[in-house]
Amino acid sequence: AHPFDRRQDLECRREAFEYYRENFDVVIGTEHGNDWGVDLVDYTEGAAGGPFHWEKQGAWHSGYYTRPTSREDYSKKYLKYGVGYETSIPLWQLVYHDCVSGSYYWGDCAGFHYHVAPEIADRKDLFNLLYGTVPLFWRSNRAFDWPTNKDRFMESYHNTCHFHEAIAFDSLVDHRFLNEEGTLQETRFSSGGFAAINFGEEPISYESPDGEKLILAPRGFFAKADGFYQSRLWKEGMPQTRIEKEGFVRYQSPERTEIGGVDFQGTFTAFKVTDSRWQFALEDDTEYRIDLAQLTGWEKDSKLTLLLLDDLGKTTQFSSPNIHDGDLIIRTREGEDCFALVRGEIPTELVIYPKKEIVQPHEKIVLSFSDPKARLHYTLDGSEPTVESPLFEDPFSLTDSARVQVRPFKEGAPLIETASKDYRVAHTLLKTPVIHGSESAHFIETSVEGYDQLRLLVTDGGDDCWSDKASFGDPVLIKRDGTEISLSDLSPNYYFLLYGHLTADKRENDENISIAGKKFEKGIGVSSTAEVIFDLGKEYKTFKSYVGIDDYNSTTPENPLGSVEFIIQGIKGLD
Structure with a gap:
């Protein structure tokens, strides 16, 4: 038996939290959450979901890094109590909302449900908005999968996070079911903020605490707080989304309409960076007409420059904006969806x-x-x-x-x-199909003659980098005179790994590289996503190697962990 009883265990845990809180400037969290630690932690992972996420019916288990593979993975208890709006009551938030922030489990966040049950992903966002709780995000393929579904990722962020910023430190003082079906619910917060949610699939009438009579769209909402407004209402036979606060607006409409001085279709997001700079996140192949005075408050005769930005916010192009009657007109093209508008002189660049x-x-x-x-x-x-x-x-x-x-x-x-x-232009010399764990080692061979550098790329197989321990077994460069040298005996010019370590001849466990039981004395071990570059000096003519998922994963035919793709490229230097 363990020498500690439950009381001693509790005291020991509190001492650990107190030590870190007193000695380190860190944000402290705990799994699931207990009332005895609320005064010592900042967030809890899992507190938003209740106990029924542990109901493992199929392959899915939300407490771990897995996602549902079919609707059969959802137990009846989970559907009724875990995500059932008719039976969910935010008791934890009603007591502790002003003390600690709580999210769903990593395997129970909105993104993990999106591929199998998108309506559950939507419901997670609605619960977070209603209860004033924080979402939990994964950018990986197992969740919303950034950048493939970045629009849905950002929708989840915008629909939940702005309201939470406004009421994060409030007490949740009231939760109400406003109809017998439980589809219409409302919460109120100590600062005067409130949120109303329509969990149903039909528009529904709602009267807000300040007397506004509205029609909430299916899976719609209406929320207000000091300096903040958010709604998804049913207007003109369609849902329209509007989120506004100081220096930020986001509008959505499936058909062309005008909201807040913006004539558009799709999604329009704008935010103020400085007094002289606004940025826009738009949709491809769409025309936007923006009333600049209403959005920015700038004078109509201001000197303006429009910048096209990349995904990191770096400027890729300068242009003179198209201004007509005080409106900024932007016509986006494919791949051009991020812009900045700058007032006044800009630095020479x-x-x-x-x-x-x-x-x-x-x-x-x-x-x-x-x-x-x-x-x-x-x-x-x-x-x-x-x-x-x-x-x-x-x-x-x-x-x-x-x-x-x-x-x-x-x-x-x-x-x-x-x-x-x-x-430096990288030419693809060879590309393997997606290779899964437990597959036999694949033999590859390609000419590298005339190239100054060899570039090895290992990407995930389309299902995230989890368990993607990839290896090159017996990688060899052959010179023009026929002599061979192991690539693992050379030092790379450059390498990058998303996670894990670059190893030569051994894996991290100090064992030989092994692919489906085939062991190699020489080799290179990586994890996806990986890039490794070797200088060749134009003295080599051929590269050959075995490639595959390393047995380091404990992969078996019954449990084939990991999937990767190998890409071999040659790079020529400047003449």
Whole structure:
């Protein structure tokens, strides 16, 4: 028997929490949550879901890093009490909402249900909004899968997080069922904020605490707090979403309409970065007409520059905005959905994009200057750009490594010094099919003649990087004279692993590399997603290796853990 009783165990746990709270500036959390620790922790994982997530019926078990594979994985108790709006009462939040934040379990968050039961994912968001609780996000393939379903990921964020920011430290003072079916529910918070949810599949009438008579859309909502407004109402026969707070708006409509001075269809999101900069997240292939005075409060004669941004918020292109009668008109194209509007003078900047050094043959190179009226001339042969050099008009791609040099001109005179960027083009020499755990080692061989570098890429097989311990068994480079050298005897020029370690000849457990029982004396071990680059110096002609999921995963035919894809590329240096 354990020497501690339950009381001693409780006291020991509290001492541990107290130690970290007093000695480290950290956010402290615990699993599921208990009232004896509320004064010592900041969040609890699992408190939002109740005890029925542990009901394992099929392959799914929400307490672990798995997701449902079919609707058969949901037990009757889970459907009735875990996500049943008719039977759910937020007792924990009614007592402790102002003390500690609580989420669903990682395997029970909205994203984990999205692929099998999207209506349950929606319901998770509605519960979080109603109870003023925080969502739990995974960007992995097992959840919403960023960036494949980034729009649904961001919808979950916007529909839950803004309201939580407004009432996070409030007490939850009331929860009500407003109809017999339980589809219409309302909560109220100590600061005066409130939320109403329609869990049903039909529009429903609702009168708010401040007397507004509204129609909530199916799976709709209406929430208010100090300086905050959020709704998904039924208007003109369709759902319309509106979220507004200081410096932020988000509107959604399935058909073209006007909300808050924005004429659009789809989704419009805008937020204030500084007094002179707003950013927009838009949809592809859509036209937006934005009343700038209503959105930003700027004077109509302001000097404005429109920036096209990449997914990291980096500027890829400058342009003069299309302004008509005080409205900003943006027509998006495929892959162009992030913009910034800047008021006043902007720093002189010449952009050569993408920022990375290694590109694929199909990737486009974009040149842009902070003065959109300037003409950009460029070269690829190392010579200095002049007005006689090619004029940049459209994005272009490179077939071989090159130094891109560009200089802006106006009326034939250069405006600034030449900017340059070296690009190395990676040519794909070989690509395996998706390889799963327990598969026999695959033999690969490809010519690397004429290339200066060998680039090894290992990507996940489309189901996240979980258990993706991949290995190269007996990887060999063959010189022109026929002599061979093991790749594991060379030091890489560069490597990156999303997680885990790069190993040579052994795995992390100090055992030999092994694929489906086949052991290798020499080899390289990685985990997806991985990139490893070796210098070749043009003295090698062939690369060969065995590849597969390493037995380090304890993978078996009955339990084939992991799936990866191997990509072998060659890179030529600049001439």
